[in-house]
Amino acid sequence: MDIERDQRRFKQIVRGRIRDNLRKYITHGEMIGRKGRDLVSIPVPQLDVPRFKFGKNGSGGVGQGDGEVGDSLGKPGQGPDGAGGAGSDPGGGHYLEVEVSLDELAEMLGNELELPRIKPKGAASIEAEKTKYNSIRQTGPESLRHLRRTYLRALKRQISTGSYEPADPRVVPVRADKQYRSWNEVPQPQVNAAVIYIMDVSGSMTDEQKEIVRTEAFWIDAWLGKQYKGVEKRYIIHDAVAKEVDEHTFYHTRESGGTRISSAYKTAADIIEASFPVADWNIYCFQFSDGDNWGDDNRKAFELLGEKLIPASNLFCYGQVESPYGSGDFIDALEKQFGSHEKLVFSEIADKDAIYESIRKFLGKGK
């Protein structure tokens, strides 16, 4: 039965659809809510073969059961279907839920945005070997004997040779029955990546802007997650003071108050110092803000950035989200201060549609 072949073809076509609409999926944050552990479930419009068929207008059918004339039977889509017929299936609204692994999605993203593969620094080629007891051998030291398997084998042998008597259920293993635990060496790549997300949660950042940050962070996560196994993620929010928070808080807080970017840089620098030795870690920083910094703070911020963060990071990305209160000037000041530093990427994100370009800009360097 080569139904698997048909299934594969179907999946290929679905993947094609997703790829065609990737831009739409990227800019709409809905997918993030559908993230499971490794899989993302994506709604794809039903791949029906189009036919001439009846629409909703004037359609109806015959049903069975109680109810008064005028009673509602439900909306189309969830509603009538069956022998009912003329237009009994009023189309539209049918979605297939397709599960795609995050890796695959990242791959599509990479192809779509033509992102270069990242060249890890540090101990990239060094792989540590770790032993895991996860197999079985016929020989070994008695201390590693696998009792249950040994007896199971003995039992099987005895039954098949007829020497097993249910009335006198004695199982005696012979040498050939013996099974031993054994190990395999599992290579563990020593390439590590840490991502630090910094978000400005001052009063001027609206929910919509946070949504943009959230969406962009999701895709950056997906891409880096594919490049490095086990990415470490840290989240920092700040207004006039900064603090490290967990993922949930990062996406959901709404604070208010002034803005002191340097406080966040300080926190980031502290985290790096404490947890991520620069020699072994590929460190990425993504900062999102509306660019409204307190005037006297810029100098301090640039100092921290220039002395600590930029030297430590593979990449430092600054995304300035356009705010309804007008855009700040941090991005201009930053550019003036550092010019086109190779580790520094700026991007202005005007609205959701700009996320796409912004991601390309951030990750396009292949660092």
Add this chain to the structure above:
Amino acid sequence: MSMGPTSNLTPELAVMQVEIEAHALRYGLDFYPTIFELIDADELNAIAARGGFPTRYPHWRFGMEYEQLAKGYHYGLQKIYEMVINNNPCYAYLMRSNAAIDQKLVMAHVYGHCDFFKNNDWFAQTNRKMMDDMANHGNRVRRYMDQVGVEEVEDFIDACLSVEDLIDIYSPFIQRREKRADDRFGSEEPKEAERNRPPRYQSKGYMDSFVNPREVMLAKQLEGADKNAARRIPDRPERDVLLFVLEHAPLAPWQADVLSIVRDESYYFAPQAQTKIMNEGWASFWHSTIMINDAVTAVDIINYADHHSGTMASSPTQLNPYKVGIELFRDIEDRWNRGAFGREYDECDDVQVRRRWNTNAGLGRKKIFEVRRIHNDLTFIDEFLTLDFVRDHKLFRFGYNAGSEAYEIESREFPKVKQQLLQSLTNRGRPIISVVDGNYRNRGELYLRHDFSGVELQTDFAVDTLRNLQRLWSRPVHIETVLENARAVLAFDGKNHDIEKGDPIEIPDLESIT
């Protein structure tokens, strides 16, 4: 997967088959040899995805179907109990994990279907060696895939499937056109002159000049020649759009073959869509009769009743063909047993008398066998759906209310319910569409017409379908229909879609007809 002629039933199931088959024969059911295959749920899903034919041609939609069935099964939302293939011999699939009582019920049900397939006249013209032919189709399609590429063939199949409904379901029973001489070498083509000669009345030689006067013949001949010159293609609207395309579109040989495969399969499956209510009703009638009277044991009665009622469940928005079918057959049997039919009964308007009517006619069994031979769903409902039945079974008509964007119960009046049901069964619930001109504007464009019957086409689907049809036809295609109460012509010329709105039309009020 090879389909051997022998089944792989366990000894217990084989015994069961013998038993059930004997019961079925005793009741007068008549079927082709029936072969049961015992298969796993996964295989069953795979076969069901292919419409019951394991060897069918490869296509992605079967994969989609399979994925949905498999998911539904794994999540415990749905389960296929039985599947029967109209073929000689009849193939039926049993799911290995079903309990014995279910297998028994399924077998009894299957014999009902097999009898129906063999004896219902609407199936008389179907291919009884479809299992083999489907395998051949599969091979041919696979070969084309090897030759021109999987995607190319699959895309073409997509385009064909878009119009697979557009067949003439009555054509197997009617000779619509003059037979073309089959052996083109042997029989003489009529000479040009002879073909143009007008029909003559029969006459003896010496009377001929009186019966068929020369000047009249000549006049007719001129008239005929005139007609011939402006001959339209097709002569009269052609419901079999697939055939028309097959005969007139510039298709590569492999494309023509693929299209003919799709068309063959469409004709093969058409009667099943035409007799859904009857077929399921008939099979349910017999599984219930055989199980209750003969096969069910005290131990299993609860399980049987549970599963039987599960199949019969009806929801307010979904008319269950099993339920309506079985109840109608029971109703017919009961009425003909009581002699509750004919003019005298029809003219009696005393409810009490009608209810108690009994002439001990005892014609029930005979009648239902006759009904299963000659009717399809449309004529079945038309003939046997009565006021009493609609009332007893609480049937109602629902419609779409654009205001509340929901379906609502519209009426419980008998004529309206019946009319709605008949309408939704007409042409298998699909729009009636025919080719009216294959040389539209004298530019080889294809012009279709949708016979509007009160329900509009879904425009986005129609537009996509035109696109696919255009791929088959190569020249621009048009369809005339009604949109927003006005005549409209949708067109696609290979690049652009076009909607041309005509004048508003007077739509006859359907209510006033009834």
